[in-house]
Amino acid sequence: MESTETLTSASWRILSMSLLHAVDEAVKMCKAEESRLTENIRQCKEILRSMRTCVTETSELETAAAIGTKDADILPEEKQEIELLEQVLKKALKIRSTSEAHKELQPDSKHPNERKNKALINYTAKEEDKRKLVKSVPLSETYKKPIHHGRAGGTRPVLVLKGPTVHPVFNGRPSVPKSASAKISSTRSQQKMCVKAINAKESSEDNFPSVSCQEVSASGKDGKVTTGSVQSKEQWIPSHLLPAWRAQRTKQKRLWKKVLTQQSKPVPERTKFTEKLRDTFPSELPSVCPADIITELDVLTQRCLDLTHCFNAELQAQKDSDSGTLREREYESLQMLEGLERMTAELIACADHRKKDWERWDMRISGALCPVRRRGEWGDPACSCLPPILSYSSEAELRELESQRLRVEQLLQAVRLQQAMSDSLASHWSSGPGSAGPSAVVLRGLYSLLAEGGVQFPSLVLDSESD
């Protein structure tokens, strides 16, 4: 009991041309959507990039001192300690330049300091030194976090030291995770200092070193101390727009919440006006408008297609399994058909209703009017078309949600296409009274397209010897 129409060959071609056109359109839509997404990605990248600017400076030891003295509100003890450090570094430089001939570290009373100083000086040279530098900074849990983030951001070493907490605590344990670079370590040390020295309100929460850098300069204090090597250093400072951007974003969220609440409140004066105006129209006109009727007809047609295909599939399944099957399966199929019949009756009632509505409009409309569709779904005053605020808890959740959304769209498209293809292509063999049925190649193609979604192909064995 086939429900497919027997189309003539010409109309089959027309239908399949429209299929091609539909698939073509689908490809174009996807491409457009993808380019929109890539554009968005580019924008986000730019925004992230411009949140921090990299300022390159070359500095000498002298400038360090100069900078150090610029900071007016560094606590006096800090100042003292800075001076101490500077002296130490000067000494270190001197020692290094003179001790090159000796090539050995003389353990002396200033053991830790010197070793540390040498480490400081040699930091750019070796990776181990970097690590030592790391170790020389007291590790606390807050430091671990950025490491575990695994963000080895820039590869350039940023040595920014300040203040006294670069303690000569040299424990020599190689317990540093791999991703620690000098930048992280040094800026971490800076962070600790910053917290003490500067009352940056946000810096205490900023675990990430680059942000701490930012906070430093955000609050306008830029204490950079160098070890005296004439290396160009970089410092990540946040864009000065960052706080403004954050403020605007919070404002936006607040405003949007307000908009959403306001939107959900009904406006009785508005409904009153609509009704009053509607009363002035000719009374036979139904309250639903033509554009909505047409849209609903589309939905009803789609539902009818869904039911028809479901019915065909059910019939097919029954045909297959009518030889001694489970009674359960029989019952299921019975229930299925009953349900389908019920839904069909509902659909028929709906369609009738809409048809009458349409006719009432049709009677009234005089003059050639072009059909229009609404550009969005703004027709129903009860349904909001404003995008809600979606709260998500982790990146993975957001990613999954957005992918899932697209996957559902993809499946929907696949189902629709599958229905259209079955309707048009399946008539291939039931049409054509004169033809001997489809050729092997065509059959193979049909199978792969209709039954496997184009992913796999069946094998056709041509049996040349006839019985």
Next chain:
Amino acid sequence: MSREKSVKVKEVITSLCKLLSALSVESIPTAEAFRRAKFNRKDAAVDMWSLLSRLLQRAVALDCACGNSKDQDFDVQLLFVRSALCHCGYGATWVVGPRPPSHIEEVGSRDLLLAFSWVLSSGNLLDFLLAEKVHQLETLSSAPTYKITQGLTPGQLDVAAHGTGADTTVKKDQVLQELQWQYGKLRLQWKSLLSAQEERSKFTHRVISNISPSAVCQPHATGSHHSNTTSTALDEELERIQALNGILEAYLDWKLHEPLFWCWMDSVIDSSLADASEEEPFDWPPGERAVTVRSPHGDETRRAVRQLDKMLLRLQTELRARRIEQSTLTLTSQGGRQGASRVSESQRMEVEKKVSGYLEGLRLTNTSAITSRGFLPCLQDPQPTKPPHRFHIGEPGLAVTAGKLQASTALDELREREAVLQWQLEQLRENMRVEIQRQASTMEGMVLIPPLKR
């Protein structure tokens, strides 16, 4: 007293005009023009006309290929405006009436004002325009997805059929090959789209996590070399957000004044009715359609309606026939079987539940998902203050209370949809498999071996 009132009205209308201009609607007249339109002054007509036609261009799209509505030709514009208004349910005489005006001068400014207010009041047009703006300006918003599948409504497929014109010389094989090729392209396109989406989510999250001050400022891995790229991107982003905030403020301001506007419009209706009662009432002969020009487009809808009727009727007949056939089958076979042919009660319930699940799913696929209008993502605080117990998970409509949506709820719904659609697709494909295999078996000298299930 009335002066105060008129000042209030002016304020209200100005707020509306500000909102419209924030939403990039063009040709907005002054508040004074509105007032003059209430009294049906001629000079206000041109202003109101441009406003109405611009607004309608944003609100609807022509479904047919005839005439570009942006033409300066006023008659074409008149046709567009009339079509648009009529399809939005506006039933005034000059739109649907038996003697429609042929020139725009024949339409009074008060009528235009009423039509304009109808467009705003009968639906959520302003909200829709606002949503458009939000998606345009807000980099992090997730846009509505209906665009992707919109070409596949049955109505569209029909249109396409007639649009391409029958090229009857094309061979069947060729078309099939072409279709295979295109379908493969489509699959590939989807793959790259999905991967682009993943990447975008990643970056969206990064930007979002920079919003709160306590957030870790995540650096961009490759962007470490720009020393003097000033924050131009951030500049632009800031500008965009500021613009959006301005629009939101205009909207909130309008919402405050909205009730007064509708009261005022009420008075416009009153004055229009007062004037109309002075003229002779136009009689609508119910059966007469003497000078009706048959709309060529009306035919299409009529055809669509007929086709739907046909399909439904056929489906119903076949279902009935099958049911009768089945019941006779069971009657005849029941005698032959043993008494234990009944399905147990628990099995019955299970089956019923399964079947109703399937059928409910069929109904579900034709409704829009919670996420269909897009959303604005927002990172939740790690310690939520109270659990969102006010959301009723069972009803998708209520899951969005006052515009707040939980990602987990949305995910659940989407997974459910995915399951239904997969089932539907599999059912269709299985049907095809069996059908084609049957066909192949009837053909001489050919054996079809289906591919292995991987």
